[in-house]
Amino acid sequence: MTDDPERDAHGTDAREDDGDGDPRDDARAELADVIDERRRLLALAYRMLGTTGEAEDAVQETYVRWYRMSDAERDAIANPAGWLTRVAGRVCLDLLGTARARRERYVGPWLPEPLPAGYFAAGSGAAATSAPAVSAGVAGGSVTAQTDAAPDPLDRVTLDEAVSSALLVVLEAMTPPERVSFVLHDVFAVPFPEIAEIVGRSPAAVRQLATSARRRVAAERSRQVSRAEHDAVVAAFAAATQAGDLAALTRVLDPDVTLRSDGGGLVSAARKPVFGAENVARFLLGLLAKNPADRVEPTATTDGTGFAVLRDGVVIGVVNLNVVAGRVADLWIVMNPEKLGAWRD
CATH class of the missing domain: 3.10.450.50 (Nuclear Transport Factor 2; Chain: A,)
Incomplete structure (x- = not known):
């Protein structure tokens, strides 16, 4: 694994060309896959930050870091989706670190951005x-x-509850590492060792952060x-x-x-x-x-x-x-x- 976790989110084995097909087709397919991740990254960033505007900024910065790499560096990333998830998590963590000061200067109560169902x-x-x-x-x-x-359809309820104002108010009271750990692990199924690299804690510490966050969320959901x-x-x-x-x-x-x-x-x-x-x-x-x-x-x-x-x-x-x-x-x-x-x- 390289020293830079952003360039080794899920392994760095370069893809091998079997000689079949046009390499340009593979490049176009990979580009499409990367772009298709945008909606998922926006959903992730919104849960962490509470507004679509800040989520858009976080996702934009994530893609800037992706395209800042050379073609060879991008080709060395076996799982672009995993890489994008990790970098987006790190960007959100940085933004959450300054959010508390922004909230203190905010005029009146700060509330999460409400969204239409689905x-x-x-x-x-x-x-x-x-x-x-x-x-x-x-x-x-x-x-x-x-x-x-x-x-409502069951899947709609499940998706909407994950971004409800009630849940986001609970997340807003968490520390940035706690919020990032919970969202990445419990909502997006990112393994604890990978989250540990993002938040700068040990896997065991990250597990404790997620457990603490889960208790808060469970208390709200019980109501x-x-x-x-x-x-x-x-x-x-x-x-x-x-x-x-x-x-x-x-x-x-x-x-x-x-x-x-x-x-x-x-x-x-x-x-x-x-x-x-x-x-x-x-x-x-x-x-x-x-x-x-x-x-x-x-x-x-x-x-x-x-x-x-x-x-x-x-x-x-x-x-x-x-x-x-x-x-x-x-x-x-x-x-x-x-x-x-x-x-x-």
Whole structure:
């Protein structure tokens, strides 16, 4: 193995040419394979960094390092996909190292970027998705809803839960090595010895990091409800909001509910969290009353059914809800336009 782990991600045995076929065809096939890895790398980087913008930057840097090598150096890498994964992990680790300082300077609460359901599975940034389990339309700052019992496909649920806001909030509280270890091993099945080279720890230490992260994630998942229950609670939430019924809305909220709004200092948003069922209910109803021209429409997100806020036909916000034990425990409202690109494509 060479001294440079970026040039020996999964072995350095050069490929042998058996003399059959045009070598240019092999080169073109390899290039296609490398480019095809982009979507997977974006999914990996998003889980580590929490926004598609930072994920794009990480993947771009990964490819820069790939093409910076000579043809001979690239040919010596037996598994380009493995190499790209390791380098992307290292780039993300470096970015996470500076992220804490950026979060401290961030105006108001920082939230992960919300994504449409099936965003990475579809291989597109388009926000078009299957019909949500709650069908609703909002005009004049009000919300209407009716339930639809059609369940989501199991594979969609699995993929979406891996990039849900609930999970990303948990990942955000981890140390950079802990987060990288968990995502690489538990989500992308990278062996511990390889992760150890990325984070600069021993394989045993990396295993402990992943185990610690897994406990945190398991604790969060133990609180989660089924997608059907989530969407039923969202339907009740929408109905109470549409009716302007403070008592009904308060009942659907957990007594210790927390509302966080992320405007990033670029648009108007609450700069401090709102705590408690009555405070959150009054805040939401007041927000709708102050913006009667806005439309609030249900949409399928990676957290289940949520809401898109539209002004003049443009999405200006996305609302995700975390349902625990039949009530809304968290509301995440992202208004930062830099985090809404997936909803505007």
